[in-house]
Amino acid sequence: MSEKLTYAATGIDIDATDAVKRRMADSIDSGDPRVLNKLGAFAPLVQGTFPGLAEPLLVIKTDEPGSKQKLAIELDRLEDLSRDLVNHTVNDVIVMGAQPMYVTDCIVCGSLDQEIVGRLVQGMATACQEQACVLIGGETSVQPGVVVDGLFVLSATVIGVVDRDAAIDGSAIRPGDVLLGLASNGLHTNGYTLARTLMERDAELHAKDIDGETFLDVIMRPHTGYYPVLKDHFGESGLHGMAHITGGGLVDNLKRIMPPDTDAVIDLTQLSIPTVFAAIREAGSIDDDEMLRTFNLGIGLVCVCSPDYASVMSSRLSEAGVRTRFIGEIQSGSGMARTIDALTW
Incomplete structure (x- = not known):
């Protein structure tokens, strides 16, 4: 039995x-x-x-x-x-x-x-x-x-x-609006399979110095939560759309909120790319297009605003301790997002 x-x-x-x-x-x-x-x-x-x-x-x-x-x-x-x-x-x-x-x-x-x-x-x-x-x-x-x-x-x-x-669904976005990027604190939660592969290939990468911290500590920073600093802007008529920059990077995520007659035009020269992404690019000999598609490159969330409100919002966010950058504009188009110029490393 x-x-x-x-x-x-x-x-x-x-x-x-x-x-x-x-x-x-x-x-x-x-x-x-x-x-x-x-x-x-x-x-x-x-x-x-x-x-x-x-x-x-x-x-x-x-x-x-x-x-x-x-x-x-x-x-x-x-x-x-x-x-x-x-x-x-x-x-x-x-x-x-x-x-x-x-x-x-x-x-x-x-x-x-x-x-x-x-x-x-x-x-x-x-x-x-x-x-x-x-x-x-x-x-x-x-x-x-x-x-x-x-x-x-x-x-x-x-x-x-x-x-x-x-509700903010992007339908209010119009040509002439500007793209206000809110800084990320690192990778957030995207690109880790690639980062882990690089660390497996290079046993010293995890300890590499990144602005006074180890590579590993930088990539393990918790994903930034933006609600506490954004909630007071909800309902403002000058805030027309928002995109959380996750898998697919700036282009794919901005495309998700574009009305069918507009394009988001991202000026790559306006990005301030954190050192950790340059370290990843170098360690893997990764093309810029692949970096753009895989990582947020220092922008965790984008607000699409009227020009006047973008300046107000940027100032208020700065007072709240959030770094912002104007990274592009909305033009007439076909519901897409695209880049101009090249990344500066």
Whole structure:
């Protein structure tokens, strides 16, 4: 007779999972009176009323921090990884003019490590507070044989809200508008498969000096969250569009918000490219076109504004500690984005 088998023996320990849920309780207790049930329910119940909004629209985005996860696990930078996830996904919501409201997460792992899961959830809860939203629930799924033991895959969904009349979808963009670029702090969450490959090929790259920090420390900076410095600009008539610069770089992401009769024209000579990108370019002998398509090159988000409001916005953002650059303009066109001149390294 074969030995009795239990679920725990196969790698799924329900008691341990329940213990993790209890540990999460404080992190997920939002204190928001519109969240009507508590941890352990099948799904969060949220009251769907938004005082002050005449016709509220929900803005919903699911994302993940890409292969940066692998480096974060190896380097034990779990709280930073949580911030990467929340900030990246919140940025995708706020470029629609929305206020981020609620976040749910999903952690898929090969084996359940209560400390790791607890740190990830607490990190996400903290990042949510920084971006003025709340973590209200999620899923932790143990899948031995699907995910390698010791690794995990992290994702999150952010729900935001915006009044229909205040939504920023790019439809107001017109010829003569200017492109105001907000500085990134590094790679954010894109281009890590390439960066990891370079470090595997060159064992000394991770320690290379980048303006007084190591290459590794610079590329592991958490993704910048822009909501705290942008929220006061939402609803201003001079702000016509916003693009979060992620995979695909400046060209592909600006193209996503162009009306069909306009083009975004990016002046590459106006970019101030951080040293870390020059180090990547040199280490991999990477063409400029490939750099533009893979990395943000120092611009994490672009606001498309009327010329008058762009100056006001730039000044106010500078006062808030955000570096900005005028990197181009809107011209008549066919709904595309294109570059002029060449990158300066």
